[in-house]
Amino acid sequence: MTGFTTLDFLVLVVYLLATTAWGAWLGRGQSDATDYFLGSRSLPWVAVMLSVVATETSTLTFLSVPGVSYAGSLVFLQLTLGYLAGRVAVSALFLPAYYRGELSTAYALLEDRFGLGARRFTSAIFMVTRLLADSVRLFATAIPLALITGWPYPVSIAVIGVLTVIYTYFGGIKAVVWVDAVQMGLYLLGALVALVAIQVLVPGGWGSALADADLAGKLQVVDFSWNLTTAYTIWAGVLGGAVFTMASHGTDQLIVQRLLTCGDQRSAQKALIGSGVVVIFQFLLFLMVGIGLWAFYEGAAFDSTDEIFATFIVQQLPPGLTGLLIAGVFAAAMSSLSSSINSLASATAYDYWAPLAGARDDEVRILKAGKIFTLVWAALLIGGATLFIPLSKGTSAVEVALGVAALVYGGLLGVFALGVLTKKPGQTAAIIGVVVGIGSVTLLRGVMAWPWYVPTGATITLIVGWLAGFAFPKRSV
Numbered sequence: 001m002t003g004f005t006t007l008d009f010l011v012l013v014v015y016l017l018a019t020t021a022w023g024a025w026l027g028r029g030q031s032d033a034t035d036y037f038l039g040s041r042s043l044p045w046v047a048v049m050l051s052v053v054a055t056e057t058s059t060l061t062f063l064s065v066p067g068v069s070y071a072g073s074l075v076f077l078q079l080t081l082g083y084l085a086g087r088v089a090v091s092a093l094f095l096p097a098y099y100r101g102e103l104s105t106a107y108a109l110l111e112d113r114f115g116l117g118a119r120r121f122t123s124a125i126f127m128v129t130r131l132l133a134d135s136v137r138l139f140a141t142a143i144p145l146a147l148i149t150g151w152p153y154p155v156s157i158a159v160i161g162v163l164t165v166i167y168t169y170f171g172g173i174k175a176v177v178w179v180d181a182v183q184m185g186l187y188l189l190g191a192l193v194a195l196v197a198i199q200v201l202v203p204g205g206w207g208s209a210l211a212d213a214d215l216a217g218k219l220q221v222v223d224f225s226w227n228l229t230t231a232y233t234i235w236a237g238v239l240g241g242a243v244f245t246m247a248s249h250g251t252d253q254l255i256v257q258r259l260l261t262c263g264d265q266r267s268a269q270k271a272l273i274g275s276g277v278v279v280i281f282q283f284l285l286f287l288m289v290g291i292g293l294w295a296f297y298e299g300a301a302f303d304s305t306d307e308i309f310a311t312f313i314v315q316q317l318p319p320g321l322t323g324l325l326i327a328g329v330f331a332a333a334m335s336s337l338s339s340s341i342n343s344l345a346s347a348t349a350y351d352y353w354a355p356l357a358g359a360r361d362d363e364v365r366i367l368k369a370g371k372i373f374t375l376v377w378a379a380l381l382i383g384g385a386t387l388f389i390p391l392s393k394g395t396s397a398v399e400v401a402l403g404v405a406a407l408v409y410g411g412l413l414g415v416f417a418l419g420v421l422t423k424k425p426g427q428t429a430a431i432i433g434v435v436v437g438i439g440s441v442t443l444l445r446g447v448m449a450w451p452w453y454v455p456t457g458a459t460i461t462l463i464v465g466w467l468a469g470f471a472f473p474k475r476s477v
Helices: 006-026 033-041 045-071 075-093 095-099 108-113 116-149 153-201 205-215 234-250 253-259 265-297 305-316 321-357 363-391 397-421 427-447 450-471
Strands: none
Touching (some): 006 321, 033 321, 033 363, 045 116, 045 153, 045 253, 045 265, 045 305, 045 321, 075 234, 075 265, 095 253, 095 265, 116 153, 116 397, 116 427, 153 205, 153 253, 153 305, 153 321, 153 363, 205 265, 234 253, 234 397, 253 321, 265 305, 305 321, 321 363, 397 427, 427 450
């Protein structure tokens, strides 16, 4: 066991300070909210693609996904096929609608179709969901810091949150996207380093590890069984994963905001579909890390599967490499947290504050308000992560976060489909559809696995909203 040395600490500190300073520097010259929240709609699609991947996977990929294959097999990979299919659908159905107008948030599309009430209602759902899911993400990141320093979880959470909010506050979306791109490269490098280390540390290397894993059934990728309570089957992966991605990448401001920073629709489509290809490779990489860890620890039990990779990094890697991989953990965390803070602040500023303050077209005032909301949401996320601490034993953070999001994504996807595919339903009908859709999935969650939440919720929302449209049609203007 090598532990965490002075060299590791130096590597980590240099990385954190350099990232924070660079991110803040990238925000120089910002003059209005379009600069701050949309990067003047001029960011290159490759950087946006990497930012999308870094945002959606983050620490949960780095720490939790290896734990998933450690405790199970490679069947989680089935979801990535659906993730790619869902991106193709969003590129064809939703991105053209977003780029037909100068939209500032995902929910502005619903205002154009239904009215301001629908925009605020769906934006509020996004805010609550993002607060809950990303509080879990932030907590997962505090695990390795607590293991290294011995600090309590609340202190570890606060340190990560404060460092991230500094460059998010000063740098805006431009800093978020470019820092995300670099951070993604770092945590992928960390995974590759872990694979090499496992080759050295496991007797017989990867050949032996894979042979043992195959005998134990841990290399299974496809499960053709039909069971609504099983999360990782080919049916849940392709259908559930596709519909989940249509919701997360087509209706969630966290991702849509990044796509709106591209200069045109085609660039946004390339960024989105390209991110699906990268995600398949990324999930495979981290699932294989989990298989290697299973071979190294001989399947030993841990209190939480989220601790397995962090423990390996701190205890088994040589000085310098430990610091590099822990920096990778922080890179993953900071990319997701900064994205959440910025997207929450933009939704609050554009969807709520600007209409109430009579400042819809005053980009300078929106910028000032947005910076205040940046600090408010950072504080709420830090507080939410602290509240998750007593609930974390025996859970996988990646599955908790995905489950939280999946409960409401069906309602959001359903109302966007209602807006794009129908003409008759009005605002009241749309809101009724969302409430019934989310409520139904919440009641049914005990009889189905989380990948089925979104298809079920979206279908119910679309049908109920369409039927309600006969009683509450769109008002003629």
